[in-house]
Amino acid sequence: MAVAFRGVAPSILSADFARLGAQVQEVLDAGASTIHVDIMDGHFVPPITMGPLVVDALAEIVHGAGGVIDVHMMVERPERYVEDFASAGADGITVHAEATPHLHYALAAVREAGCRAGLAICPGTPVGAVAELVADVDLVLCMTVDPGWGGQAFLPHSLDKLTRLRRMIGDAPALEVDGGIDVSTIGQVATAGATLFVAGSAVFGTDDPGDAVRKLAEVVGPVVRPAV
Numbered sequence: 001m002a003v004a005f006r007g008v009a010p011s012i013l014s015a016d017f018a019r020l021g022a023q024v025q026e027v028l029d030a031g032a033s034t035i036h037v038d039i040m041d042g043h044f045v046p047p048i049t050m051g052p053l054v055v056d057a058l059a060e061i062v063h064g065a066g067g068v069i070d071v072h073m074m075v076e077r078p079e080r081y082v083e084d085f086a087s088a089g090a091d092g093i094t095v096h097a098e099a100t101p102h103l104h105y106a107l108a109a110v111r112e113a114g115c116r117a118g119l120a121i122c123p124g125t126p127v128g129a130v131a132e133l134v135a136d137v138d139l140v141l142c143m144t145v146d147p148g149w150g151g152q153a154f155l156p157h158s159l160d161k162l163t164r165l166r167r168m169i170g171d172a173p174a175l176e177v178d179g180g181i182d183v184s185t186i187g188q189v190a191t192a193g194a195t196l197f198v199a200g201s202a203v204f205g206t207d208d209p210g211d212a213v214r215k216l217a218e219v220v221g222p223v224v225r226p227a228v
Contacts, residue, residue: 008031008032008203008213008216009035010035010198010199010204011036011038011178011199011200011203012024012036012058013036013037014201014205015204016204020054020057021057024058025065027209027213028065029210030209030210030213032067034068035062035069035070036070038050044098046148052084052088055085055090059089063089068092069089070090070094070118070176071085071093072094073085073093073099074120076100077100078099082110082115086110086114086115091115092118093116094120094141095107095118096121097120097121097129097130098122103133104136116139117137117138117139118141118174118176119133119141120140121143122143122147123143123145123146123157127161127164130165130169134173138173139175140174141178142158142162142165142175142176143178144181145180147178152180154179154181155180158179159192160192162175162189163192166192174195175193176195176196176197177197181197182202183219187220190219197216197220199212199216
């Protein structure tokens with residue numbers, strides 16, 4: 001299930017929810033293979049966003065296009081919600097190292113639910129938080145801004161962190177990057193070792209989300225669909 005891949009992952013957090021299905025279809029038609037869904041609980045991070053019902057509503061559209069749904073859980077004790085999101089249609093579920101004292105258990109629960117298991121770390125969390133769990137993850141997500149606050153600039157020191165993470169996890173797991181990704185930063189993080197690139201406002205904040213996906217993908221090469 002673990003596979004290295006490259007691709008732009010549009011984050012629906014920045015989409016127009018009045019036209020969510022149509023906008024998701026637009027970016028899928030443009031070549032996006034992964035739709036990124038940010039789950040926030042108002043505790044681990046200040047905002048409250050969405051839940052399994054949104055994943056369920058998008059599952060047929062995304063899977064019908066051969067894509068996958070990548071759920072990023074910015075919530076406390078994420079292990080409590082794994083089954084709900086898996087049942088709704090998530091293909092991958094990423095939990096934060098900082099959000100639970102039972103991280104190995106949470107990752108095991110994700111895999112047992114039939115999803116790709118991802119581990120996310122915040123900018124202030126050292127890469128060592130990943131070291132003991134490399135065998136338990138299919139994806140590592142490096143936050144390149146602080147989670148939960150929109151409009152932040154990409155943190156330049158993240159480039160060295162990505163390089164160290166890639167060296168630590170080897171070639172197999174995907175290395176995802178989230179925060180401040182646009183045409184000016186995506187090439188840099190790809191060079192540092194990232195293979196999956198979350199882009200929210202850089203895609204859905206434009207007049208043509210499909211064209212934005214194509215322009216981002218041109219920088220990092222062809223989109224390769226992940227095997228789930």
